[in-house]
Amino acid sequence: MLQDLNNNTICAPATVAGQGAVAVIRVSGAEALDIVSKIFVSPKGRKLADMKGYTMCFGSIMKGVGEVLDDVVLSVYRAPHSYTGEDMVEISSHASPYIVAEILDLLVLYGCRYAEPGEFTKRAFLNGKMDLAQAEAVADVIASETEAAHRIALKQLKGGFSQELALMRRQMLKLVSLMELELDFSEEDVQFADRTQLKDLLKATTDHIAGLVSSFKVGNAIKNGVPVAIVGATNTGKSTLLNALLGEDRAIVSSIAGTTRDTIEDTMNVGGILFRFIDTAGIRRTMETIEIAGIERTYFKLKQASVVMLVLDYTRQDDFEDALKTVSSNINSAEQSLIILLNKIDEKPVAVTSLFEGRDPESITPEENIDKVCDVVSDLAGALGLSPVAILPISAKNQTGLDELRTVLVSSQSVVNVSTESVLVSNRRHFIALKEAYESLLKASVSLTENQPTDLVTQDIRDALYSLGSIVGEVSTDEVLDSIFKNFCIGK
Numbered sequence: 001m002l003q004d005l006n007n008n009t010i011c012a013p014a015t016v017a018g019q020g021a022v023a024v025i026r027v028s029g030a031e032a033l034d035i036v037s038k039i040f041v042s043p044k045g046r047k048l049a050d051m052k053g054y055t056m057c058f059g060s061i062m063k064g065v066g067e068v069l070d071d072v073v074l075s076v077y078r079a080p081h082s083y084t085g086e087d088m089v090e091i092s093s094h095a096s097p098y099i100v101a102e103i104l105d106l107l108v109l110y111g112c113r114y115a116e117p118g119e120f121t122k123r124a125f126l127n128g129k130m131d132l133a134q135a136e137a138v139a140d141v142i143a144s145e146t147e148a149a150h151r152i153a154l155k156q157l158k159g160g161f162s163q164e165l166a167l168m169r170r171q172m173l174k175l176v177s178l179m180e181l182e183l184d185f186s187e188e189d190v191q192f193a194d195r196t197q198l199k200d201l202l203k204a205t206t207d208h209i210a211g212l213v214s215s216f217k218v219g220n221a222i223k224n225g226v227p228v229a230i231v232g233a234t235n236t237g238k239s240t241l242l243n244a245l246l247g248e249d250r251a252i253v254s255s256i257a258g259t260t261r262d263t264i265e266d267t268m269n270v271g272g273i274l275f276r277f278i279d280t281a282g283i284r285r286t287m288e289t290i291e292i293a294g295i296e297r298t299y300f301k302l303k304q305a306s307v308v309m310l311v312l313d314y315t316r317q318d319d320f321e322d323a324l325k326t327v328s329s330n331i332n333s334a335e336q337s338l339i340i341l342l343n344k345i346d347e348k349p350v351a352v353t354s355l356f357e358g359r360d361p362e363s364i365t366p367e368e369n370i371d372k373v374c375d376v377v378s379d380l381a382g383a384l385g386l387s388p389v390a391i392l393p394i395s396a397k398n399q400t401g402l403d404e405l406r407t408v409l410v411s412s413q414s415v416v417n418v419s420t421e422s423v424l425v426s427n428r429r430h431f432i433a434l435k436e437a438y439e440s441l442l443k444a445s446v447s448l449t450e451n452q453p454t455d456l457v458t459q460d461i462r463d464a465l466y467s468l469g470s471i472v473g474e475v476s477t478d479e480v481l482d483s484i485f486k487n488f489c490i491g492k
Helices: 002-006 032-037 097-109 119-126 132-143 147-157 160-184 195-214 216-224 238-246 289-304 317-328 366-383 402-411 428-449 454-472 478-485
Strands: 009-013 022-028 055-064 067-077 088-094 112-114 226-232 264-270 273-279 307-313 337-343 390-393
Touching: 009 097, 009 119, 022 032, 022 097, 022 119, 032 088, 055 097, 067 097, 088 097, 097 112, 119 132, 119 478, 132 147, 132 160, 132 454, 132 478, 147 160, 147 216, 160 195, 160 454, 195 216, 195 428, 216 273, 216 428, 226 238, 226 289, 238 264, 238 273, 238 307, 238 402, 264 402, 273 402, 307 317, 317 366, 337 366, 337 402, 366 390, 390 402, 428 454
Parallel strands: 009 112, 226 273, 226 307, 307 337, 337 390
Antiparallel strands: 009 022, 022 088, 055 067, 067 088, 264 273
16 A cells, blocks of 8 residues: 555645635655646746755746746655655645646646545555554644643644553563463473563553543543533423524524424533533424434433533423433433523513412512522422532523523533543544453453463453554554545645
8 A cells, every 4th residue: 555655646735725825735745846846937946856855945836838827935845754754845825716726737737646535644654654543633633622622632643642552562562472482382381471470461551541441531522522412391492592502593493392303413612621512302292203203312312411401491390390300310410410401581480489488479579589499490309319510590592691501511521621631532443442452451361360271361462452553553454544534634
């Protein structure tokens, strides 16, 4: 594969198409300088072939004899000291879509081909400029939407995660090699690998990997957003709340019960934390097939969320208990945060006169009534074993109480604010590989404790080494690489 890639030269825009001051077009491959030389003229007669790496040159892109397309600046990089490890040229032109398209057409005319998504980074990996985990971090750096996500991706890009994996693999490889050497001398009953040392190493490595596996929940939340499920009965204002939080009409709002038939998701940065809000179908008894499917998805999203926001209609107090019972039977209080929202406080409900010791309903202020209703909700939740982090009166329609809701959301995710100086796993492929390595090492530990044959122990350790090696690309397949790099943007 490496030879195939290096036998052609690729080009692609490295900047987003559209209006702007400058666009950058990348060219990489053995013929990069030669191809660009055919369309570039320097006013001082400089030749690209004579230019050293890390140098720049001003000149013009020529569309034909004597016809200047655009004045540009070229940046020249010489192999192996470039991003891809190949000869590279970056053309900085004006950002006119017409100019960019014309330059790309000229490059293709003289021997380039258009790069595939992620092909520049793929070449960097294949040419040994970075390992696979670092290559994936390139996409994460580009996609990062918060400071925390950026720090995690940057640490991985600099090789922090890869270094930890490399150390574990070196230690295990040394011992497993000695154990395999024992197999060659099996008739002589000798041991080259210290079993006590091996047990200690297995425990330390297994514990370390277990920590990395457990960090995925936080890492994934930082990267993709903390999942927040907005649940409740029909017409409690869930879609209105989603629109109010996002500041746009993302979900259809209607007084018709059952309008939301499927989940609607969108992300937003709140207090430096990325939240993924999920508006769900209203929960009610129905015989309508499509609505039933939507309600089933609601239960699924509820169980998958890190934060559950239960929306109650302040004017429908008879529905509170059923809604709370539904949540209590589907939530994991140890792992999920519950926020109860008392919506539509701008509307006038029947005052809870039974809680005001015979007071005249007309003398009960709205504020007093809201406080009493919150107390009722708190008591009902407590009786069902629920421990909400907050019970907030709001009006999604008038955006009352939403600032307090945002504050509660951020404070409920203090775990996401942990120092990202430590390695956090945020990539699902890495998470799966680490789980596989963890399971293999557990099997090896059991086999070692039970004095199983050496070849069985070594096979389990080899399986773990394979799983760890797949993360950094020491073992990989074309299918895995294609799957990873197809999700990159063009030009990276």
